[in-house]
Structures are given as structure tokens and as C-alpha cells.
Amino acid sequence: MQRRAATAVLSTLVVALAATGVVMVVLRALLLAEAFSGNTPSPADPYDGGYARHPGLTLLHIVPGLVFVILGPLQFATRIRARYTNLHRWCGRIYVASGAVVGVSALVLGVVVGFAGSTETTAVTFFSTLFLISLGLAVFRIRRREVAAHREWMIRAFALGLAVTTMRPMVGILTALAGLPFSEALGISFWLAFSLHLVLAECWISFTRTERNPVSATVSVPSTSRFP
Numbered sequence: 001m002q003r004r005a006a007t008a009v010l011s012t013l014v015v016a017l018a019a020t021g022v023v024m025v026v027l028r029a030l031l032l033a034e035a036f037s038g039n040t041p042s043p044a045d046p047y048d049g050g051y052a053r054h055p056g057l058t059l060l061h062i063v064p065g066l067v068f069v070i071l072g073p074l075q076f077a078t079r080i081r082a083r084y085t086n087l088h089r090w091c092g093r094i095y096v097a098s099g100a101v102v103g104v105s106a107l108v109l110g111v112v113v114g115f116a117g118s119t120e121t122t123a124v125t126f127f128s129t130l131f132l133i134s135l136g137l138a139v140f141r142i143r144r145r146e147v148a149a150h151r152e153w154m155i156r157a158f159a160l161g162l163a164v165t166t167m168r169p170m171v172g173i174l175t176a177l178a179g180l181p182f183s184e185a186l187g188i189s190f191w192l193a194f195s196l197h198l199v200l201a202e203c204w205i206s207f208t209r210t211e212r213n214p215v216s217a218t219v220s221v222p223s224t225s226r227f228p
């Protein structure tokens with residue numbers, strides 16, 4: 001019962017964050033479209049200007065980012081996974097490929113477009129690397145048919161990828177309430193949001209790790225919840 005309630009809360013939160021990600025991508029794409037049509041943002045705006053100067057790199061990040069946030073919740077839905085295993089496998093390949101492009105392009109974006117200095121660069125380097133390692137280990141584990149370990153690494157990777165959506169309200173809070181300049185708030189939010197998501201992922205993993213679902217399991221374990 002406790003697990004069912006927690007699953008319902010988490011599912012709602014994940015869908016809301018994924019929807020925020022979709023909105024973020026659409027807004028950035030609209031601003032890029034404006035830049036392409038010649039109506040570029042003012043050079044006085046270093047944030048939007050940075051993306052407008054690197055449209056290809058930005059698209060390389062946000063288009064797979066869109067695929068990642070849309071496919072993520074579907075990949076974790078137990079009903080879809082159980083009924084349509086082949087679909088789960090194919091979407092999984094697309095999801096991992098998109099995630100890999102998001103992670104690598106994030107590393108480049110943090111240096112090329114990032115304007116919050118070393119606080120941002122260090123956070124982006126650290127968490128992008130962790131994100132890519134988590135994705136890689138998730139693939140490695142499932143190729144060895146270690147389903148429980150695959151699930152745990154996928155939860156870590158998805159939680160990290162979704163952290164960009166929690167960052168946005170954090171930047172708003174730090175600028176509006178704490179009075180920090182935007183660039184400083186952005187750098188701090190990178191550390192806060194990604195750390196928070198990582199901690200939440202570890203909490204969920206240990207909360208749902210049971211004797212029925214040990215990390216060393218090598219076969220699929222049926223589950224009654226919507227999220228693993």
C-alpha cells in the first residue's frame with residue numbers, strides 16, 4: 001500500500017517534469033527559429049545569444065533531449081514493458097542512443113555556451129560523465145541479462161537526465177528570493193538539482209530493492225507497480 005502510494009506520487013512527478021522538459025525544448029526551438037529567420041537575440045543577452053551562435057550544437061542537444069524525456073516515462077511503465085517487450089527493446093535502443101548524444105553534447109555545451117563560469121563547467125562535466133556512465137552500465141548489465149542491476153542504472157540515468165527540468169524553477173527561486181545574479185543562480189542550480197535527483201534516485205532504488213528484486217537477479221521479475 002505504502003509502495004503503491006509512493007509510486008503514484010513519483011509517477012505524477014516524473015510526468016510533470018517530463019512535460020516541463022518538452023516545454024523547455026519547444027521554447028528553445030522557437031527562439032532558435034527566430035534566430036534562423038534573422039531576428040537574432042541581442043548580443044547584450046549573453047544567455048539566448050550563446051544558443052543563437054551555436055544553433056547546430058543546441059539542436060544536437062535539445063532534439064535527443066526531447067526524445068529522452070518522452071521515451072523515459074514509457075520505458076519505466078511496467079505494463080508497457082510486460083505486454084510489449086519488443087517495443088520496450090526498440091524504444092530502449094533509441095532512448096540510450098538519444099541519451100548518449102544528450103550527454104556528450106552537454107559536455108560541449110557546458111564549455112561552449114555555458115556562461116556561469118567554473119561552477120557550471122565543473123557541475124556539467126561531473127554530472128554528464130556520471131549520466132553517461134550510468135547509461136553505459138545499464139546497457140552492460142542488460143546484455144548480461146542482469147535485469148535488476150539494469151533497472152537500477154536506468155533509474156540513475158533517467159533521474160540525472162531529468163534534473164535539467166528541476167533546475168529551471170531553482171534558478172527562479174535563487175534569483176527572485178535570494179537575489180542572486182542569473183549566472184550565479186544557474187551554476188548553483190546545476191549542482192543542487194543534479195545532486196537532489198541523484199539522492200532521490202538512490203532513495204527510490206533502496207526503497208524498492210526487495211528480496212524478490214535483488215540487484216544480482218539475472219531474470220525479469222514481474223511487478224505490480226506502474227514504475228519499477
Ligand code: HEM
Nearest residue numbers: 021024025028065066106109110114115124128131161164
Ligand atoms: C545529463 C543531462 C544533461 C546535462 C548535463 C545538460 C546540460 C546542459 C547545458 C550545460 C546546457 C547549457 C546551459 C547554459 O546555458 O549554460 C543545457 C541547455 C539545455 N538543455 Fe540540457 N542537459 C542535460 C539533459 C537535457 C535533457 C534531457 C533535456 C530535455 C529536456 C535538455 C534540454 C536542454 C535545453 C532546452 C537547453 C537550453 C536551455 C534553455 O532553453 O534555457 N537537457 N543543457
